[in-house]
Amino acid sequence: MTEQIVIPVSGMTCAACQSRVQKTLGNVEGVDDASVNLMMGNATVSFDPAVTSPSTLVETIRDTGYSAELPSKETSTFAEQDARDNATLEEFLELKRKAIVSGIAGVVAMILSMPLMRANVSESMSGGADPFMQWTMRSFTPTLQRIAPWLYAISTTAISWFLLLLTLFVMTWAGRHFYTRAWAAFRHHAADMNTLVALGTGAAFVYSLLATVTPSFFVTHGVAPDVYYEAVVIIIALILTGNAFEARAKRQTSAALRSLAQLQPKTARVLRDGSEKDIAIAEVISGDLILVRPGERVPVDGTVESGESAIDESMLTGESMPVKKVVDDRVIGGTINRTGAFRFRATTLGADSVLAQIVKLMRDAQGSRAPIQALADKISSVFVPVVASIAILTFVVWFVVIHAGGGSGGEATVRGFATAVAVLIIACPCAMGLAVPTAVMVSTGRGATLGVLIKGGEALQRAGDVSTIVLDKTGTVTEGRPTVTDIIHAPQTASGATLSDRELIALVAALETSSEHPLAEAIVRYAKEQGIELGEPVEFQYLQGQGVSGTVGGSAVAVGNSQLMSTLATSDSSVRSSAQGSTSEALIAGLTEDADRLAGEGKTPMYVMVNDSVAGLVAVADAVRVTSSLAISKLRKMGLDVVMLTGDNERTAQAVAKQAGIRDVIAGVLPAGKVEEVRRLQQGGSVVAMVGDGVNDAPALAQADIGMAMGTGTDVAVEAADIALMRSDLDGVAQAIHLSRRTMRTMKQNLFWAFAYNVVGIPVAAGILYPVFGILLSPILASAAMAFSSVSVVANSLRLRALKPL
């Protein structure tokens, strides 16, 4: 048996590298054939799996000095999701089938029990353990007697035996798992909901069985040989119905995750050896050229090689407008190509792809625990034995009270027995177990559809408590991409000639090509966008904290702040200029007002000097995102303090803050100082959420109670972040906090309901209301309450699915 594997290899630059890897692989024991493709950057190896393994092959390649990765199991993330889905679907369908059949059996059992009851009641012995059933049957008896009088002609013994068989069938077919699981748990010294159901129904069945087999024994002890077969069947039917609803609802809680996983296309159309081929997604390798037509899904992540299109990324980012993609832009697998056809080169695949990472992150999040659950967990783990103890106690108390109070032993047994069964049946540990996890699941799923990836229950809970939002300025409040905003000319150049905008920018941009400053990049980009040809600067000089100077096409050009202008004007040696010896104030006099105004708008003005005279001003600004001020006002309306943190000077910071509607600004903070500022706010008693791009401010994100990384729609795995915002705007922050708060409310409601249900239900079932109000709960009512208590908890969590964004 030989197997073939394709291993992506990177770092190979020449044919020599290729042959070296190929030769090394060929020498590995168990390898039949190895061929390395330099262009594709991969090695195709046929090997005997009994002798060697893919990981050995990868190791061998790495030993030669090149990087190699095992081809990631593309399917694992999605396959696991499929397995879960199928499991939950099968569970639901099976429960539904069983619930329906046992429900029908329950109705039959109830009808057949009516003649029995009449027979027993007429004997006027003690009995009536189940007042609800008695009332129901008494109400329906006249109707039944009219419709089916023949039923009353059948011998009660025959009916009892038939009911016995029917109940046995329901118990061993529909309810079998209650007993097998209860027994399996018991063997492990553990107990769960199945234990309670098994004990309750089992006890009722054994009692009825004895009453059917040896009625005389009961009669001689003064007890009516009542049977509770119908109760057993109906209890099983009701609990199965509840379970089926619960399974369906639980399935819905992961609907968001399922639809995400389904975004992954199954095939891709690749160009290999000059021809188009549809291949399975698992066979796509990094470097493949892939074709996408309008209306198709992008199969994997990659970079556009040719063509352009608008792509709908809403499923991943929540952004409703299609995003334009041109050459070199990144496309994400699972998104929908809307308008044009294009080719792209596959980059990340399989488990590393953005979609797979989101699915994995979501699943980890959905499965994570919220701290609020700790108490519920503690109670769950002791719940069943405690309830069983209460049930025994209930029996003892009822028996003694009735018996010692003068009642017959039979009456005492029957009453004690019925209440004990009701206690076992009504107790519901499931609602407690479901209260928090279902809310976490639904809420993280809802978050994903809003473009907010919450990385777990703990993050969800803490985000709900946040009181202060700290926003990093650059790239968070602002676009993070400075652009040229204003070009202003000096009233009159010394030479009398006025440069056009284009000419001015051409000189400045040419000079700035030698600079790596972000502001310089903005100017160069602007010039290129305008289609301006840029010359080569010579004699380039960088004056720290002031600006740059040099010569472009024979003109002496300098760009920088007023200090630079002054330096140049007064110095004879540094730069050739300053022959006129005029003061810097005079040079820039006509522009200072403009410069002040621009600075006040949060822009960075730069003076431009051409051939010894100040030619004008170029202003560059990192524009405030259009969505920022609305989002910030939302945050403030939610009662949150919003603070902006920046390394910029106070003036620019204040100007940006004003535009964005932020009152609190901490300016002039060095990157390392951000952590300190967050800590200071925390010490002041604030629960802080820090919002940043997740790259420069990772330490501050980690220090904050909640770190939110504003991604570009692709960086989902930002380590330091508790919450990743898929869309580049602050609205996600408001949505995340809103969702978290609502989720916490839902969790608290659920927990309250689950606790209150048991705290009230168990004593009532035990008969605590009987002495005063004469109220007793029938086991059947108890089972209905139990079945629907967990359903109501899940249903309450599901309401989060419909949560409206703020």
Add this chain to the structure above:
Amino acid sequence: MSGYALNSTDWVVIGAGLLTIVWLNYYFFASTKASGLAAASDDGVQEITVVVEGGYTPSTVKAKVGQKLRIVFDRRETSSCSEEVTIPDFNVRTFLPAHEKTNVEITPQNAGVHEFACGMGMLHGKIIVTEQAAKSND
């Protein structure tokens, strides 16, 4: 309580009830549960199979510190209660397909007791990590 006179039957019922309650709580909370020792396999990984069926058998896993521990969860049922296993201290939450064996690997760095449980926290087991677990028990 003058109208009440407890006779021997009542006392028997009370006694039997209390005894059952005591036994029940002893059985579920105090009695010893099966434990298993993770044995080192050829590749230097300590490995143990835990059967998942209404609980974990063995429910206590003993392992050595600093060495990779592979727990093979052999889930022999479809009950949704046990469909996930969690080891909170190691951030593990894994889906266990029914009637399949699923490997979970962790490397305990410190001696101590780590709990593992089903997704809903109803079934419990623990991993006891000691410096010399394998030797002292061999």
